[in-house]
Amino acid sequence: MTATTPLFFISHGAPTFALEPGKLGPQLQALGAELEGVRAVLVVSPHWQTRGVAVSSTAAPETIYDFGGFPSALYELQYPAAGAPDIAEQAAKLLTEAGYATTIDARRGLDHGAWVPLYHLLPKAQIPVFQVSMPYDLNTEQAVQLGRALAPLRTQGVLIVTSGSMTHNLGEFRRGVAAGDHYVEEFSGWVKSAVLANAVHPVIRYRSEAPHAQRAHPTEEHFLPLLVALGAQLPGDKAQLIDGGIEHGMLSMDSFVWGMTPATTAASAAVH
Secondary structure (H helix, E strand, O other), X not given: OOOOOOEEEEEOOOHHHHOOOOOHHHHHHHHHHOOOOOOEEEEEEEEEEEOOEEEEOOOOOOEOOOOOOOOHHHHHOOOOOOOOHHHHHHHHHHHHHOOOOEEEEOOOOEOHHHHHHHHHHOOOOOOXXXXXXXXXXXXXHHHHHHHHHHHHHHHHOEEEEEEEOOOOOHHHHHHOOOOOOOHHHHHHHHHHHHHHOOOHHHHHOHXXXXXXXXXXXXXXXXXXXXXXXXXXXXXXXXXXEEOOOEEOXXXXXXXXXXXXXXXXXXXXXXXX
């Protein structure tokens, strides 16, 4: 029987995270080195939104540079993982059975929300990768439901990686605004406490309950992958914090992993 695979929520930060691993990158690499029995990686990224749900079945997905104005070295990076057409078809069937209007995209490559965190988690690109899109009209409760629909894949050797950002105020990032009032720490601290306590419903209501929620996420698409991860939990899962620190003064890189125990990981000193 295939063992249950772990589950990740990874804050992918700016695209330059691929070149500047900071505090989070080495921890992801250490955790990735511990992964066993993974047949494919399923990534949910805010950089692929569609009407309904789409599943990528590309056999050899290209590396998509869906950003501009960054150092030329970033555009030279490749993440040459194979696709997973057969497993993507299984995922699409599962979503359809769960009531989702699901389409297959046989041409979609890997956006930076997928390949940038995988560049650290699985730097050899040795495991096939496919993506599931986020519907344009997804809300927090629906994101949890999407995760629940995908959760059975974890018993079939599919590693689910939801990729977003603990905080994501791009307007402040582009203007170079300093987070002098510590809103990033306060918002992230609230979310971390809720996730580690498996308090799913408060996170669903984070917009009205978390401090500085509107400032931390003027739009929700980078927070919703965390809700997908909360929905994709299986019985016995326990969240562990991966302390990613804060980049550029306002991008919290804090991430979570479920289904891995600190005692068996090389990153145990940094995973709480």
